[in-house]
Amino acid sequence: MIKTDILIIGAGPVGLFTVFEAGLLKLRCHLIDALPYAGGQCAEIYPKKPIYDIPAYPEILAGDLIQNLEQQIAPFEPTYTLGERAETIEKLSDGNFIVTTNKGTEHSATAVIIAGGLGSFEPRKPPIEGIADYEDRGVNYMIKDPEIFRNKRVVISGGGDSALDWTIFLANVASEVILVHRKNEFRGALDSVEKVSELAKKGKIKLITEAEVTEIHGNGKVESVIVNHTKEGNIEVPCDHFIPLFGLLPKLGPIANWGLEIEKNAIKVNNALDYSTNIPGIFAVGDVNTYPGKLKLILCGFHEATIAVQFAYNIVNPGKKYLMKYTTVNGITGFNGETKKSEKAVVKSI
């Protein structure tokens, strides 16, 4: 069981900055994120896009913002559970929360701050009737262990980098690889596109372009898929696995079932005070929350997190008073005892 003062759900920019503000109050944080790395949308969707409305940064790449935040919070030694999705929450009689992930990792915390952005990133699932019945029975949206495809017949669908990369990789693992794509051109990295077309020429893989997988057939597990070709019509392709690779899409996911008050896919909070949810001890900050006048901006999330941790402090340390201190005056003291502080010097007498 991982124990912490504040458990932060979501390691995007706002979740990361929450660690900093909590650290100033000497509160320890642990973060959970469904992605295998920190950064949330900034890392997953637009790492190379510039952001222009971070105060004091006329322009900063989203990926650089995350790197800077990680550097900024390092003195407060955050710990992470990455690549796992927060699944269930339980409030114990002593007021502590137990949050368990989809992989069974348990976390105990006095306060929970949800900074889940738009939710956890999940594979975009093609709208094929009955596809859910075949999930993990031949339909795989993600490839965790390529060995399960050894000597199997595999149909991959998609035209982006991951479809191309896995086609190349599985060409040497599976007994047969067929890549189905809606267009007759691929938009992935040039190198991968060339490799795929070379493999197709050599007969190591088969390409079916201008086509879509429209049906899955089988008896308890995938036995074939129907590929609808724009000119040739329906083609039945026998296979053991169907791997649709159409990128990731954020979904609010299991948080929606935590008993929180939800409005338009976001968690309602008390913006007049502390960004608390309807469950005492659980706060929501950043894009995941909603209140009148809400703006989904990183800078608003930073503000919300700063306020929320002041109130989380009262939950972790009941009866104790905290007085806000300026970092310019007091510097910051990391959990290893080291203090970063400006040199004392008389700049100007007043």
Next chain:
Amino acid sequence: MSDIKVKIKDRFGVSHLLDAPTDMAMNIMELCKAYDLPVEGTCGGMAMCASCQCYVHSNHELSAIGEAEEEMLDQAFFVKENSRLGCQLYLSIEMDGLELELAPES
């Protein structure tokens, strides 16, 4: 007056005739959200989620499809010949009378 009219058919087949300002650098995704039509605009307008995909039914000449939009439409579902991403269609005077239909959610 720089407002134009845009007709948008929602996912239940109901048409909405919207007054759309052309002087606010607004796009179709934002217009839909402003009128509470069920368009998520998940990525905020970076052509990276396809939640604002729509079908263009009128013959208006629209801005060309950019690389990012093309890439996203490549990954999206329910894509047709007349598919566009609402977030990439910035409102302009030339778009007066434009007729669109929201693509199904995916």
